Amino acid sequence: AQSVTQPDIHITVSEGASLELRCNYSYGATPYLFWYVQSPGQGLQLLLKYFSGDTLVQGIKGFEAEFKRSQSSFNLRKPSVHWSDAAEYFCAVGAGSGYALNFGKGTSLLVTP
Amino acid sequence: DTEVTQTPKHLVMGMTNKKSLKCEQHMGHRAMYWYKQKAKKPPELMFVYSYEKLSINESVPSRFSPECPNSSLLNLHLHALQPEDSALYLCASSLSSRGSVADTQYFGPGTRLTVL
Numbered sequence: 718a719q720s721v722t723q724p725d726i727h728i729t730v731s732e733g734a735s736l737e738l739r740c741n742y743s744y745g746a747t748p749y750l751f752w753y754v755q756s757p758g759q760g761l762q763l764l765l766k767y768f769s770g771d772t773l774v775q776g777i778k779g780f781e782a783e784f785k786r787s788q789s790s791f792n793l794r795k796p797s798v799h800w801s802d803a804a805e806y807f808c809a810v811g812a813g814s815g816y817a818l819n820f821g822k823g824t825s826l827l828v829t830p
Numbered sequence: 831d832t833e834v835t836q837t838p839k840h841l842v843m844g845m846t847n848k849k850s851l852k853c854e855q856h857m858g859h860r861a862m863y864w865y866k867q868k869a870k871k872p873p874e875l876m877f878v879y880s881y882e883k884l885s886i887n888e889s890v891p892s893r894f895s896p897e898c899p900n901s902s903l904l905n906l907h908l909h910a911l912q913p914e915d916s917a918l919y920l921c922a923s924s925l926s927s928r929g930s931v932a933d934t935q936y937f938g939p940g941t942r943l944t945v946l
Contacts, residue, residue: 749933760834760920761873761937807872811933817886818935820872 719744721810723821730798731829738793738824740808749811750791751818752782756804764806767791778802803828833857834938836921842944845911851941853904853921861885862904863935864896865920873920879904880926911945918942 722741730736742748749768753761765776772784782793791808805825809818834855843849853862861880865873878886879898893915895907904921922935 751934753937758918758940758942760836760939761922763934763936766934817875817878818873823870823872 719748719810719819721808721819721821723806723808723824725824726822727825727827729827729829732800733797736793736795736798736802736826738806738808738826740791740793740821741789742791742808742810743789744810747786750782750784751809751811752776752780752791752793753807753809754778754804755807755823761807764793798826798828800828800830802826834921834923834936836919836938836941838941839939840942840944842946843908843911844946845913847911848907848909850908851906851919851921851943853906853923853938854902855923855936855938856902857923857925857936858901859923859925859936860901861924861926861933862898863922863924864904864906865922865937867918867920867940869917877906908943911943913945916943916945 720743724739751766752764754764755761764780765774767774767784774782780795784791805823807823808821837852863878864876867873875888876890877896882898893910897905918940920940921938924933924935
């Protein structure tokens with residue numbers, strides 16, 4: 718069965734510092750991978766997605782993610798974090814049927830001045 | 831435009847009330863979803879509608895009753911809820927539900943439900 722693991726529950730970074738959020742997946746075939754961000758009390762906003770092709774994916778708000786099949790990972794990165802990036806980040810994998818998104822438990826990002 | 835709208839934003843109801851949540855999208859998407867999200871947890875899938883037909887019911891109690899009147903609208907009818915049903919209810923839509931590149935799900939802002 719497919720699963721997603723986000724090893725870090727909380728991450729704190731200083732404003733302007735670089736960021737990497739980890740995501741590991743377990744899935745037999747090539748997965749559909751997504752990163753969503755959720756600000757407090759809000760819905761989920763899609764940051765980026767990977768289906769196939771170039772393993773380095775560019776998203777909105779200056780985020781990128783790299784798909785590494787050998788490590789079963791899809792880590793999210795940003796070179797310089799802004800205070801407005803403080804939010805909950807969810808990695809998700811889509812099944813081949815396309816129905817259900819399997820979400821990781823999320824990583825809460827705190828940005829300090 | 832990738833907007834999914836949900837009304838109301840907040841809802842407080844008693845355990846004997848009947849209420850409905852509404853979700854709307856005008857992106858031509860043919861799959862629509864209801865998720866439930868408890869605080870500090872990821873969203874959990876409740877229902878999937880594909881081409882206005884119920885495709886998936888993830889063993890949701892019957893006090894939650896979904897309805898898809900047309901391809902743009904999705905309702906969730908609530909009756910005799912319990913306090914533990916208090917959560918953020920998220921609606922999402924995707925272009926199709928066939929596992930293609932078009933299956934990116936776009937989420938609405940959610941309805942914050944409190945059951946007293």
